[in-house]
Amino acid sequence: MSAVEKLIRPVIAGLRGEAGFLYIAKARELARRGVDVISFGVGQPDIPTFDHIIEEGKRALDDRFTGYTETAGIPELREAIAEYLNTRYQADVKPDEVLATTGAKTAIFLAVAAYLGPGDEVIVLEPSYPAYPETARAMGARPVFVPLKWRGQDHGFELDVEAIEKAVTEHTKMIILTNPHNPTGALFGPEQVEAVLEIARRHGLVVLADEIYDNFVYEGGFRSILSFSGWKDHVLYVNGHSKTFSMTGWRLGYLVAARPVIDRIKKLAVNVYSCPPSISQRAGVAALRGPWEPVKKMVEEFRRRRRDVVVEELRRVPGFEVAVPRGAFYVFPRVARVLEETGMSTEEFVDHLLYSRGVVTLPGTVFPEKAGEGFIRLSYAISVERIREGVGRIREEVEKLLAEKAR
Numbered sequence: 001m002s003a004v005e006k007l008i009r010p011v012i013a014g015l016r017g018e019a020g021f022l023y024i025a026k027a028r029e030l031a032r033r034g035v036d037v038i039s040f041g042v043g044q045p046d047i048p049t050f051d052h053i054i055e056e057g058k059r060a061l062d063d064r065f066t067g068y069t070e071t072a073g074i075p076e077l078r079e080a081i082a083e084y085l086n087t088r089y090q091a092d093v094k095p096d097e098v099l100a101t102t103g104a105k106t107a108i109f110l111a112v113a114a115y116l117g118p119g120d121e122v123i124v125l126e127p128s129y130p131a132y133p134e135t136a137r138a139m140g141a142r143p144v145f146v147p148l149k150w151r152g153q154d155h156g157f158e159l160d161v162e163a164i165e166k167a168v169t170e171h172t173k174m175i176i177l178t179n180p181h182n183p184t185g186a187l188f189g190p191e192q193v194e195a196v197l198e199i200a201r202r203h204g205l206v207v208l209a210d211e212i213y214d215n216f217v218y219e220g221g222f223r224s225i226l227s228f229s230g231w232k233d234h235v236l237y238v239n240g241h242s243k244t245f246s247m248t249g250w251r252l253g254y255l256v257a258a259r260p261v262i263d264r265i266k267k268l269a270v271n272v273y274s275c276p277p278s279i280s281q282r283a284g285v286a287a288l289r290g291p292w293e294p295v296k297k298m299v300e301e302f303r304r305r306r307r308d309v310v311v312e313e314l315r316r317v318p319g320f321e322v323a324v325p326r327g328a329f330y331v332f333p334r335v336a337r338v339l340e341e342t343g344m345s346t347e348e349f350v351d352h353l354l355y356s357r358g359v360v361t362l363p364g365t366v367f368p369e370k371a372g373e374g375f376i377r378l379s380y381a382i383s384v385e386r387i388r389e390g391v392g393r394i395r396e397e398v399e400k401l402l403a404e405k406a407r
C-alpha cells in the first residue's frame with residue numbers, strides 16, 4: 001500500500017458516503033442503458049432556482065462581484081437572514097450572530113467540529129440525516145442513537161423525550177434536532193422542541209437545530225426553536241437556501257448562534273473555505289428579500305398535490321404502512337410486511353424495485369442503520385404524473401411478488 005493511502009486516518013477511510021448520491025449513480029447507469037428511470041431518490045425540488053434570484057446572480061457577475069468577501073458573509077446577506085428569522089420567528093437575531101456558509105452541510109460540519117472531539121458524545125435521533133453521525137465520527141466523537149418511536153400509520157414517528165434524557169451521560173455535549181425531519185417527514189411539536197431545550201438546560205448541553213425544511217410545513221404546529229426565550233444559551237441553529245429557494249447547487253447555508261460562539265467558529269471557517277461564494281451571496285440576498293410568491297406556490301404544489309397523491313397511491317400498495325408526512329418532502333413507508341412475505345432485506349427490496357421497474361427509492365437503513373430497517377424513503381419532489389407512474393410500478397411489482405409467494 002502506498003504511503004498516501006496507508007497514512008490516511010482510519011476513521012476517514014471508514015466513513016460512509018451519502019446513499020442518495022450512490023443511488024443517483026446506479027439510476028444514471030440504468031438510464032444510460034435506455035431504462036425510463038423514475039427517481040424518488042434526490043432531496044431537492046425539481047424546479048430550477050426562481051428567476052429573480054438568477055437575475056441577481058447574473059448582475060453580480062456583470063458587476064464583477066467575483067472576489068473574496070467577509071468570512072461570515074456580506075453585511076447585506078447577514079442582515080437579510082437576521083430579518084427573515086426575526087420577522088418569522090420573533091427570534092432576536094443580530095446580523096453578527098449569523099455565519100453564512102457553503103451550504104447547510106458546512107454549517108453542520110463547523111458546529112460538529114467546533115464542539116465534538118475524541119471522548120465526546122452526541123445524541124442523534126434515528127433515523128437520521130447521515131451527515132451528523134458521519135462528521136461526528138470524523139472528529140473522533142461518538143454518535144449515540146436514540147430511535148424515534150414508530151406509532152403506526154395514523155401517528156407516524158414521534159420523538160421520545162424520555163429516551164433522549166436517558167441517553168445523556170457525562171460525555172454528552174450535543175443533541176441534534178432536525179425539524180421538519182429528514183428522512184421521515186415528521187414534524188415535532190412545540191412541546192417536544194421545548195422538552196429537548198429543557199434537557200439541554202438541565203444538563204448544560206447544546207442543541208444543534210437543523211430547520212432547513214422550515215418552509216416545507218403542511219400542517220400547523222411548527223414552531224422554530226429560535227422562538228423560545230433563552231435559545232442563545234443553548235442553540236446552534238442551521239438553515240439555508242438549498243431547499244426553500246431551490247438553490248442546492250449555489251452552496252449557501254448559515255449557522256446562527258450567540259455572538260461569542262460565531263466569532264470563534266468563524267476562525268475555523270476562515271481556515272477551511274475563507275467565505276461562501278460571492279455570487280451566491282448576492283443571489284441569496286435577493287432570495288430572502290422576495291418576492292416570496294414562487295416559494296409559496298411551490299410549497300402549495302408539494303402539499304396539495306404531490307404529498308396527498310404520494311400518500312394515497314402508496315397506501316394502495318399491499319403491505320405498505322404510510323404515515324402522512326407533515327413536513328419536508330419525504331415519505332417513509334413501512335414495508336416490513338412485504339419483506340417478511342418475500343424474505344428480502346430492506347436493501348434487496350430497494351434494489352429489486354430499481355432493477356425490475358426502474359424506480360429509485362432509498363433503503364431506510366442508510367439513515368444510518370437499525371431504526372430504518374423495514375422502511376424506505378421516497379422524495380416526492382417530482383411531478384404528480386411521475387409520482388403516479390412510479391408508485392404504480394411499485395404496486396404492480398409488490399402485487400406480483402406477493403402473488404408468486406402465495407402460489
Ligand code: PMP
Binds near residue numbers: 129178182212240
Ligand atoms: N440538513 C438536512 C436535514 C438535509 O436534508 C440537507 C440536504 N439533503 C442538508 C442539511 C444539506 O443542505 P445543503 O445542500 O444546503 O448543504
